[in-house]
Amino acid sequence: MSEIPAELLAEMTPAVRAFVASLLASMESQRARMQEEIDDLKAQVKRLTPQNSSMPPSTQHPHARPTPKPKSNSKRKRGGQDGHRRVVRQLVPIERCAEVHSLLPENCRRCGKVLTGADPEPIRHQVWELPPIEPVIVEYQRHRLICSGCGTSTCAALPCGVPTGQFGPRLLAFTGLLMGHFRQSKRRASLFLSDLLNLPCCPAASVKMQNRVSEALNQTYEDLKGLLANQGQLFMDESPTKQANQKAWLWTAVSSSFAVFAIFASRAATALPKLLGDQFTGIINCDRAKMYWQAKRLQWCWAHLKRDFQSLIDHHDHQVKRLGFDLKTPVETLFTLWHKYKSGASSWETFQTEVKPIRDQVDRLLLRGVFSENKRLIGMCNELYNHREWLWTFTEIQGLEPTNNTAERALRPAVIYRKLSFGTQSEAGSRFIERMLTISETCRLQKRSVYQWLTAAVEASLSGRPAPSILTDP
Structure with missing residues (x-):
């Protein structure tokens, strides 16, 4: 009762005193509980790393101390090992060389006698060099002639394919x-040129060229976007970005043969039908973000789950830590079986048989977390158990992948671009970026030169x- 001034304490009846004392005790208990929660949250934030959460690797400071890894018993040194295949630059035919210099020794290196003749198989040493770069300038002289009959002047038109501006297609x-593939700013691009x-x-000229390229890509982009609705499986991910200092989200949907990027103002579920259309019935590989739940069928990413289970292992609560260890063990076994199947060492039917006890074990462990009465475990385990069919889709349908690494790899260049540029500054800039990222990643998946296709487009x-088709098998 020391918090109450003595003069007020003297005026209180015993009943009021008891009531106030209970209120103060309740407030103190609540304060201690809140402080404990704050301390726990602070500890969680300090523990979060890209290895135990969905934080991208780029969020970690480059000088951050790496997580210690178990020491390997291997005595191999770093670098190429004995017996590995040698990779060398092959000599090009002599006909392709701009210059060929025959170097003959004049005197014997031992006795000094004058040497004559030629070596039928000289040691060939080739040096690669850039030529002096000079732009090719083509001038079109448009004559204006006056008709001798009516006096009307007529000017010659430019040939088909010649741009009205000063920039050629290449x-x-x-x-x-x-700007879009190699992530250079407008100013840097203009300086390079x-x-x-x-x-x-x-920089203003580079913006004009950007808009012209974006216009050339529009129809191909829309065609690829329209194909998403018919895909049986898509890998999807999203990342925050900015447009004119307003928060936006960059989405990606990747199939086996092409990818589509789109920038929307929101991460909400309404963005999904804008990208995929209303008729998509395929399977989406994704993380556990709830905007994907409107899809008919999902495959949750096990790479994300491994990091989530590692987060449990890194927790200070022993009950949480124990469940993390217990969940990580079957997951490691699962990936061992998966890699064994992917390498051809086991059949699809064998993989399905071997994965059944792992599935049952994970389900039991999730139920243990649901009934643990531990707030750190209940929410996550309840969500995973209630939607456990989304964990195992890849074990039921042959050809699916258990992770969303395909979408994350496709999104990584875009994330680096955002960190360098802080997003786009206009609607036109956003359209250019989403189209260029789409073309760039699709050409990579198609194993074709993005520069050659873009020039043709x-x-x-x-x-x-x-524009020519970007898909070898449309």
Whole structure:
């Protein structure tokens, strides 16, 4: 009762005193409980790393102390091992060399006698070098002639495919790649063109080229986006970005042969039908974010789950830590069986048989967490158990993957771009980025040159023709 001034304490009846004392005790208990929760949350934040959470690796400071790994008993040194296949740059045919210099020794290196003749098999040493870069400038002289009959002047039109501006298709494609594929800013791209290629350029000109390239990609982008609804499986992920200092989200949907990126103002579930359409019935590989739950069938990412279980292991609560260890063991066995199947060492039917006891074991462990009365375990385990069919879709349908690594790899260049540029500054900039990322990743999946395809697409656009198909098997 020391918190109550003495003069007020003297005026209280015993009943009031008892009531106030109970209130103070309740407040103190609540304060202690809240402080405990705050301390626990602070400890969790300090423990979170890309290895035990969904935090991207780029969020970790480059000088952060790495998580200690168990020491390996292997005595191998770092680098190439004895017996590994040697990789060397092959010599090109002599006909391809711009210059060939025959070097003959004049005197014997031992006695000094003059040497004559030639070596039928000289040691060939080739040096690769960049040529002096000079832009190719083509001038079109449009004559204006006056009709002798009616006096009307007529000016010659530019040939089909010749741009009305000063930038040719290869230059447009190259500049688009600099900004959208190689993540250079408008100013850096213009400096590169000026300093290295001797092409006078300013940031405003690079923006004009960006818009021209974006226009050339529009129809191909929309065609790929329309194909998403018919895919049997898609890997999906999203990452925060900005547009004109407003928060936005960059989404990606990756199939086996192409990828589509889109920037929306929200991460809400309403973005999903905007990207996939209303008719999508396939399976989505994703993390456990709830906006994906509207899909008919999911495959939750086991790589995310491994990190979540590692987070339990890193917790200070022994009950939480114990369940984390118990969950991690069957997960490691699961991936061992999966890699064994993927390598061809076991059949699909064998894999399905061997994975059944693991599935039962994980389900039992999740139920243990549900009834643990531990607030750190109940929520996560309850969610996983109630939707446990989304954990095992890949064991029921052959050809599915257990992780969402495909989407994360596709999204990584976009995340690096965002960190370098802080997002886009306009609607047009967002459209360019989502189209360029789509073309870049699709060309990678198709194993084709993005520069060659982009040049062909820009040439087609300048000639009024549709862009060539980007899919080898549309």
